[in-house]
Amino acid sequence: MLYAIATLFLLQALGDALVRLAGWPLPGSVVGMLALFGGLLVLRRVPAGLDQGARALLPHMMLLFIPSVTGVMLHFERVAREWRPFLVASVAGAVLTLVVTALVLQWLLRRQAAA
Secondary structure, three states, X not given: OHHXXXXXXXXXXXXXXXXXXXXXXXXXXXXXXXXXHHHHHHHOOOOHHHHHHHHHHHHHHHHHOHHHHHHHHHOHHHHHHOHHHHHHHHHHHHHHHHHHHHHHHHHHHHHHHHO
């Protein structure tokens, strides 16, 4: 578990550093997550410690959304003024997530059937 948390924090710090040095308009955590994804693609497997840590953290994912929801509620009057773009972004994001998930599931099912 300690290995997983240390890896995730290290990659987030790396992402934050890259964003600040390059001046990219992205959150450092997103860049860190992309670095994690790239590292897993290179390894072609998930290290056991990272797998165990992720499995332990996954049931508690909803707790990680509390700061985001609180942030939205702090700016509720702005959301009320600009509800249309917020609604479009929410619906488009949900549709995009569903489409990508369905495509990945189809790909994995075909890959499993071929094996």
